[in-house]
Amino acid sequence: MKMFVEPARIYLHRDAVDFRKSIDGLVALVEGELERDAYTGALFLFCNKAKDKLKLVYWDKTGFALWYKRLEKQKFKWPNKASLQEFELSPEQLDWLLSGYDVLGHEELQYKSMI
Template identity: 60%
Template sequence: MKMFVEPADIYLYMDIVDFRKSINGLIVVVEQQMQLNPFRDALFVFCNKKRDKLKILYWDKTGFVLWYKRLEKHRFKWPKDDQIQHILLDEQQLQWLLSGYDVVGHQPLHYTASGL
């Protein structure tokens, strides 16, 4: 995925998020749970309970932008650690995550056309 921005930081929120939250609700998570400034030059990545959807929030100097991705069959490889609220990713790790890879283990998803 070609990004429209080149953020200084990419934060992955480790806990699940209620995906009824939109921009304002995710800003509250960034401020209160992650204790970060949502206006900073960063992407904030969130996942739902089933781990089949993710949202990416960022400030683009004129307003907040929210990206949404849904996997059709599989789940995102979401790291787990009860002691950590969020982790810092590099751009390559974000690309792996968006492509269905584990940001640590690099296990790809395989899709096949059904009925062929």
Template identity: 65%
Template sequence: MKMFVEPSDIYLYLDNVDFRKSINGLIVVVEQQMELNPFRDALFVFCNKKRDKLKVLYWDKTGFALWYKRLEKHRFKWPSDTELQHIHLSEQQLQWLLSGFDVIGHSPLNYTTSGL
């Protein structure tokens, strides 16, 4: 994912998030549930209950930015761990996730173009 920042950390929030939340609501999740500083040099990745949408929140030194992705047919391969609130990802793992792989690089999604 190309952005205007190169974050030092990427955090994946493991629980689902109500996607009516925008920047301010997600900042509250980062602060209160993840117990992290939203102003740090990091990306915070959230998923909805159906696992077909992602939001990525980050501070770019002038304000917060929110990136949104929706899958048309499949679901994101979202890890689950009942003991953790969030996990730390590498840039490669984030690329895998955004490309339809699980974060350990297995099970790709296969798309075909349909005469758009």
């Protein structure tokens, strides 16, 4: 995903969110439920109950930006039975998630020489 900003951190909110919420409602979740400062430049991801839509919200130094993505036939691989309320993702994991891959519960591949 090409972004206009380089987010300091990327957080995925585990629980489904009412998608009638817009920027103010999502920022309230960030600050109230996740107990995070929404003004840090971090990117926060939210998914709907059907897991076919997601919203991203972040502060870009002049205001909040909201991105929305809807899948036509598939569902996002979203954690729903994990014990953590939020997960921190790398930019690469965000790209994978937006491409439909399951990014949680998998370890990075480690390569070593056969010599």
